[in-house]
Amino acid sequence: MSRAVRDDLPHLDKAGRPTLATVAALAGVHPSTASRALSASVPAGVRVGSTGTVARIRAVAQEVGFARNLQAAGLRTQRTSLAGVLVPRLTDLVLATIYEGIDEQGRRHGYQTFVTNTNDDEAERAAKLEMLLARQVDGIVLGDARVDHDEVIDRLEARKVPFVLVSRRSQHHPSVTCDDRAGGRLAAQHLLDLGHRRVAVVAGEPFASTAVDRLQGFSDVFREAGHPLDPDLVVPSRFDVEGGRRACQQILRTPGDAPTGIFAVNDFAAIGTLGTLRAAGVAVGQDMAVIGYNDIPLASDLPLPLSSVRSPLHEMGRTAMEVLVAGIGGAEMSSTTLEPTLSARESTLGARAPGDSH
Amino acid sequence: MSRAVRDDLPHLDKAGRPTLATVAALAGVHPSTASRALSASVPAGVRVGSTGTVARIRAVAQEVGFARNLQAAGLRTQRTSLAGVLVPRLTDLVLATIYEGIDEQGRRHGYQTFVTNTNDDEAERAAKLEMLLARQVDGIVLGDARVDHDEVIDRLEARKVPFVLVSRRSQHHPSVTCDDRAGGRLAAQHLLDLGHRRVAVVAGEPFASTAVDRLQGFSDVFREAGHPLDPDLVVPSRFDVEGGRRACQQILRTPGDAPTGIFAVNDFAAIGTLGTLRAAGVAVGQDMAVIGYNDIPLASDLPLPLSSVRSPLHEMGRTAMEVLVAGIGGAEMSSTTLEPTLSARESTLGARAPGDSH
DNA sequence: GCATTGTGCCCAATCGTTTGTGCCAATCGA
DNA sequence: TCGATTGGCACAAACGATTGGGCACAATGC
Numbered sequence: 006m007s008r009a010v011r012d013d014l015p016h017l018d019k020a021g022r023p024t025l026a027t028v029a030a031l032a033g034v035h036p037s038t039a040s041r042a043l044s045a046s047v048p049a050g051v052r053v054g055s056t057g058t059v060a061r062i063r064a065v066a067q068e069v070g071f072a073r074n075l076q077a078a079g080l081r082t083q084r085t086s087l088a089g090v091l092v093p094r095l096t097d098l099v100l101a102t103i104y105e106g107i108d109e110q111g112r113r114h115g116y117q118t119f120v121t122n123t124n125d126d127e128a129e130r131a132a133k134l135e136m137l138l139a140r141q142v143d144g145i146v147l148g149d150a151r152v153d154h155d156e157v158i159d160r161l162e163a164r165k166v167p168f169v170l171v172s173r174r175s176q177h178h179p180s181v182t183c184d185d186r187a188g189g190r191l192a193a194q195h196l197l198d199l200g201h202r203r204v205a206v207v208a209g210e211p212f213a214s215t216a217v218d219r220l221q222g223f224s225d226v227f228r229e230a231g232h233p234l235d236p237d238l239v240v241p242s243r244f245d246v247e248g249g250r251r252a253c254q255q256i257l258r259t260p261g262d263a264p265t266g267i268f269a270v271n272d273f274a275a276i277g278t279l280g281t282l283r284a285a286g287v288a289v290g291q292d293m294a295v296i297g298y299n300d301i302p303l304a305s306d307l308p309l310p311l312s313s314v315r316s317p318l319h320e321m322g323r324t325a326m327e328v329l330v331a332g333i334g335g336a337e338m339s340s341t342t343l344e345p346t347l348s349a350r351e352s353t354l355g356a357r358a359p360g361d362s363h
Numbered sequence: 364m365s366r367a368v369r370d371d372l373p374h375l376d377k378a379g380r381p382t383l384a385t386v387a388a389l390a391g392v393h394p395s396t397a398s399r400a401l402s403a404s405v406p407a408g409v410r411v412g413s414t415g416t417v418a419r420i421r422a423v424a425q426e427v428g429f430a431r432n433l434q435a436a437g438l439r440t441q442r443t444s445l446a447g448v449l450v451p452r453l454t455d456l457v458l459a460t461i462y463e464g465i466d467e468q469g470r471r472h473g474y475q476t477f478v479t480n481t482n483d484d485e486a487e488r489a490a491k492l493e494m495l496l497a498r499q500v501d502g503i504v505l506g507d508a509r510v511d512h513d514e515v516i517d518r519l520e521a522r523k524v525p526f527v528l529v530s531r532r533s534q535h536h537p538s539v540t541c542d543d544r545a546g547g548r549l550a551a552q553h554l555l556d557l558g559h560r561r562v563a564v565v566a567g568e569p570f571a572s573t574a575v576d577r578l579q580g581f582s583d584v585f586r587e588a589g590h591p592l593d594p595d596l597v598v599p600s601r602f603d604v605e606g607g608r609r610a611c612q613q614i615l616r617t618p619g620d621a622p623t624g625i626f627a628v629n630d631f632a633a634i635g636t637l638g639t640l641r642a643a644g645v646a647v648g649q650d651m652a653v654i655g656y657n658d659i660p661l662a663s664d665l666p667l668p669l670s671s672v673r674s675p676l677h678e679m680g681r682t683a684m685e686v687l688v689a690g691i692g693g694a695e696m697s698s699t700t701l702e703p704t705l706s707a708r709e710s711t712l713g714a715r716a717p718g719d720s721h
Numbered sequence: 722g723c724a725t726t727g728t729g730c731c732c733a734a735t736c737g738t739t740t741g742t743g744c745c746a747a748t749c750g751a
Numbered sequence: 752t753c754g755a756t757t758g759g760c761a762c763a764a765a766c767g768a769t770t771g772g773g774c775a776c777a778a779t780g781c
Contacts, residue, residue: 306638
């Protein structure tokens with residue numbers, strides 16, 4: 006373990022930490038030599054220094070606990086090995102999971118990730134983006150794109166910073182998403198197969214392609230089957246528990262025949278829906294089928310296991326970072342779509358499938 | 364809106380972005396003058412420039428879309444306005460919520476936060492810490508401290524970087540925590556009051572003070588009441604759903620009288636517990652009481668609302684950042700403890716309290 | 722009208738690294 | 752033994768911003 010930073014070293018920085026000059030002086034070489042000796046990659050055909058010197062310099066660096074000042078290095082090299090990540094909220098497990106995939110893959114390529122919340126707020130998005138750019142990130146993963154026109158994307162293009170969208174698509178821009186339309190279709194077909202004809206949708210935010218596409222796919226299937234959705238039963242919502250709760254309350258207040266099934270475009274909204282139904286005395290799985298989206302880890306462990314459409318969140322994050330790294334390297338970036346699958350459980354099947362687990 | 368970065372500007376950086384020199388040249392002043400004109404704070408008694416010049420410089424900066432290179436600025440000023448945050452995992456809603464508090468309060472003081480996962484792994488913690496230090500963060504919030512000896516804390520002290528612990532305490536180091544011992548006592552007293560005498564604990568990770576202290580408080584109350592815990596019914600666990608599931612399986616396998624109540628030191632572990640109990644055909648709320656910890660937002664909306672001890676997560680994060688900022692400013696840092704409260708619901712009360720909501 | 726004060730800016734050094742270039746000495750072939 | 756080569760390192764110039772010091776000029780006081 007590097008140890009005991011001595012206080013009498015030469016060329017310490019103002020915080021008292023050893024610099025490259027410290028190491029160089031102690032090893033009796035020039036800072037430039039120290040820099041080369043400590044740079045990880047063997048610089049191909051370049052002058053690399055004798056093995057003895059390199060070893061000596063590395064030993065000294067180790068001993069004084071030298072840590073390269075990445076700010077200074079980045080200033081010189083114009084690369085930070087930093088990827089910016091913009092997400093709506095990290096308290097949303099879906100985004101947190103995607104982020105983990107991004108970070109994991111980034112690390113494989115030597116990138117660190119700088120993630121920040123935007124709360125889906127336009128002003129905040131712009132401000133956070135500027136912050137990331139000011140910190141000279143090498144590229145950006147955008148997890149909060151708007152489906153139609155997106156000012157943040159415009160800026161990104163103007164600045165010529167490599168970027169990729171994840172989770173949500175926007176127009177033609179390179180993105181890594183799950184096939185949300187197909188996922189919506191899966192949910193719809195499942196409910197149709199179970200005999201439901203009049204269903205409601207907790208539809209999420211209209212500016213998010215995830216919500217829009219899932220609803221679209223869902224709606225298509227019911228229309229094609231001759232049972233088009235009742236527009237009054239399609240209510241927008243936030244993506245969290247509270248959003249689902251409110252949307253479900255509105256659904257229950259809607260006049261006309263009550264639906265027999267509810268599709269929530271997000272598992273947390275589905276849980277809020279379950280809460281509201283329970284408070285209203287509706288027996289989920291019997292009187293009402295509920296299906297969510299994303300298949301978060303706790304869906305199968307709920308007191309009433311939740312049916313859901315599984316999207317490969319972690320993989321989505323990994324893939325997005327892979328695309329970004331390629332883009333930073335100068336490659337052309339293209340979009341990727343991953344496939345969702347259905348996890349049917351008791352919230353739609355009723356109490357007849359106790360053996361479901363994962 | 365700053366617009367249309369023209370391509371024919373002088374002194375662009377290598378990525379084609381305008382620099383301070385660009386702005387200065389266009390405004391017909393020296394870069395130093397531009398720097399002063401663009402620095403936010405009015406430097407007390409220092410020469411500040413004529414209002415006309417300042418306005419002109421600012422206009423130019425706006426027009427060419429100048430964004431200060433924070434790397435270069437940080438190199439010169441030795442301040443990054445960056446606070447590092449180390450957490451076990453952001454997919455843990457508890458930590459994600461604390462992080463949001465940290466970030467929110469940081470922003471108030473002009474800090475950005477650089478958060479990263481450590482997965483509670485020692486090697487990863489050390490590596491991530493070095494990374495943050497290499498990026499010259501001004502201070503660090505540590506969300507994954509070990510209760511006993513913590514090597515990361517040692518390093519932090521050696522480097523003389525201001526830091527504060529959050530959520531988990533460790534020895535005498537300044538920390539902002541919830542009174543976990545008191546929280547454990549609340550849970551215990553609640554179960555005792557309901558008549559439970561033989562109870563099990565899904566105890567969390569032994570290196571986390573949160574788990575240790577909650578268990579300690581819980582255990583104390585039962586011992587004081589003359590019903591000491593059966594050590595076989597206290598099983599360590601991870602803090603997630605899967606961890607709770609496994610721990611509960613072990614509890615169910617334990618020979619001897621079955622317990623009538625289970626305390627999980629974390630809500631996700633509690634949900635895993637619910638899942639396992641359900642699969643085993645145990646009726647929670649009737650045959651078995653379950654109480655969790657943290658009172659996450661979905662606890663009240665579960666198909667069977669979960670009793671829990673609420674800890675003020677967001678506030679904990681805010682407070683921690685407040686302490687850190689003071690510490691960076693040179694103030695002495697001291698520990699703060701926040702108070703938990705009980706949220707009793709049907710997972711312990713049975714089906715007789717349908718009116719509970721939040 | 723002259724000395725004094727103050728205002729508005731520029732100059733140049735500096736933060737800690739990286740990297741193209743060039744010098745010196747050792748090594749090699751003949 | 753001599754010239755050509757090359758290995759090993761030092762030099763110095765960046766990167767883009769900040770900041771103490773100082774210069775020129777205008778305003779002020781007497």
